[in-house]
Amino acid sequence: GLHIATYFETITTETCESEIFILVYVMHLLFTFVQTFFIFKNHKLVINKQKPFVRFGMMHLMATNICVLIVTAVMETNEDYRLQSYIVNNVTLEGTKSCYEEVTLARSASPYLFPCTIIYSIIGAGIIYRLYQYIGVRIKQRWPSHTSFTSSAPTGASAIDCDKANKGLFLGLLVAVFTLIAIATFFVFESRLQDMFTAVKVLFTTEIVLMIITGLGIAWGYIRLSKLKFITSQFLSVDSVLLLVALAGSYIYLCFKLIAVSTSLQGNVAGILSLITTIFSICQITEQTVFILDGLCRCAENDNQMMQKPGRAVVTFLLVCNLALWVVSMFEVKKTRVVRLHEEFYGILAWNIITHLCVPLIIFFRFHSAICLSKMWYNAYQKEKTT
Structure with missing residues (x-):
């Protein structure tokens, strides 16, 4: 979201990225929202129909999270390297001076927020893999007790006692x-x-x-x-x-x-x-x-x-x-x-x-x-x- 805001923040100056990256950031934001909604909606769902297609979809989704993790790490590494090289050498490539001299919201928050994207991808991949494990598995009494990623308590579970x-x-x-x-x-x-x-x-x-x-x-x-x-x-x-x-x-x-x-x-x-x-x-x-x-x-x-x-x-x-x-x-x-x-x-x-x-x-x-x-x-x- 901050990367999208940065585009409007620096609209009167030259930016370090192509305008196509705005579309990438918007798609990433939509993917995160849709996946989060899917996980919260279906984390207790056991699928018994079209299992091969569902397994393929789950594996594809897990691979997507891993790819997002890798791409985020590579992009942030590249951005930091170019920025620090400019600071150390006090020179820039043609057309990049203005963007590296400006202090944008995304650049200021990046050291604190970029790990969140990677952590989200790790957690997302872990939850999707857990859903993959239970495709076609019949649960007799209740969902398995591995509920660390989801805070919803199973039906019939005893109330939390802080004793x-x-x-x-x-x-x-x-x-x-x-x-x-x-x-x-x-x-x-x-x-x-x-x-x-x-x-x-x-x-x-x-x-x-x-x-x-x-x-x-x-x-x-x-x-x-x-x-x-x-x-x-x-x-x-x-x-x-x-x-x-x-x-x-x-x-x-x-x-x-x-x-x-x-x-x-x-x-x-x-x-x-x-x-x-x-x-x-x-x-x-x-x-x-x-x-x-x-x-x-x-x-x-x-x-x-x-x-x-x-x-x-x-x-x-x-x-x-x-x-x-x-x-x-x-x-x-x-x-x-x-x-x-x-x-x-x-x-x-x-x-x-x-x-x-x-x-x-x-x-x-x-x-x-x-x-x-x-x-x-x-x-x-x-x-x-x-x-």
């Missing part, structure tokens, strides 16, 4: 308030005081504190949830696979950062904070992934565990903390543009490719972790369903 979650929710809200204050401080230093280095230091410090808190919470949560029954048949669900995909992208990005920072560290505070944040991130996402994969396979073994709900407060706390980390991770591109150790080490083009492919997966990891924790929050305290 044993109050302490975790209260502590989580304190963490959320701390995060919001830190983000507000970031914008004060960035916009009003024009001090980007201090602004980025605030983000690094916030991220380190959040990861230390969540790391301790995960350790305590694992001790509490280990009392519950483990179900091996639940280990490789779609949620688990998507979490592992996001983890792989996060590992790749963090390893690239670690190599660059440890090799090019010059003793400045921002560089040291970047190194500490990277090391803590690798440890925290590893610990959290193991905890979530284990927790998704847990359920209550008896009525006493259903009543006591061991570890539910911790799961609630971790859910809110991951939402806070998700918000902080939205500023990852902004941080790398201030701390230029990585860009100087790999080069503008290589680093742009790395960030545009991997940063959305880090953001998705935080977002999907919150989804998986919400699923644990409910399912881990129910008895195992017998077929």
Whole structure:
């Protein structure tokens, strides 16, 4: 939508893109709307007619989401590379000077919003694949319990009970308030005081504190949830696979950062904070992934565990903390543009490719972790369903 608005915003000057891209953006907007409507309308539908054609359509739709993901990453990488090359060299190709000198709404919001397109494509592909799995499958009682992508509760499901979650929710809200204050401080230093280095230091410090808190919470949560029954048949669900995909992208990005920072560290505070944040991130996402994969396979073994709900407060706390980390991770591109150790080490083009492919997966990891924790929050305290 912002790209469409940019066309009218720069209508009196030369633009960096052909006018045909307006049609592309309009079609992309329509595709997103229609697909979202289709998913919300049909996410519980089991199709038993014309199954070969439906399977072909689902596979085509899933491939379309993957193509949108790739095209978005390539286009954003190209745009950022051309813009940064112009800034560094202070030269442009003929006919592009005016568009790169103008500050447009889409260009200002791009570091925060382009990952959303990629995340939407990943989630869309995951939901379509799940629909594909259940083509022709007869459900006797109700839709399967994998409802992390859709918030609609099945018919006959018990009401959500917030028992044993109050302490975790209260502590989580304190963490959320701390995060919001830190983000507000970031914008004060960035916009009003024009001090980007201090602004980025605030983000690094916030991220380190959040990861230390969540790391301790995960350790305590694992001790509490280990009392519950483990179900091996639940280990490789779609949620688990998507979490592992996001983890792989996060590992790749963090390893690239670690190599660059440890090799090019010059003793400045921002560089040291970047190194500490990277090391803590690798440890925290590893610990959290193991905890979530284990927790998704847990359920209550008896009525006493259903009543006591061991570890539910911790799961609630971790859910809110991951939402806070998700918000902080939205500023990852902004941080790398201030701390230029990585860009100087790999080069503008290589680093742009790395960030545009991997940063959305880090953001998705935080977002999907919150989804998986919400699923644990409910399912881990129910008895195992017998077929």
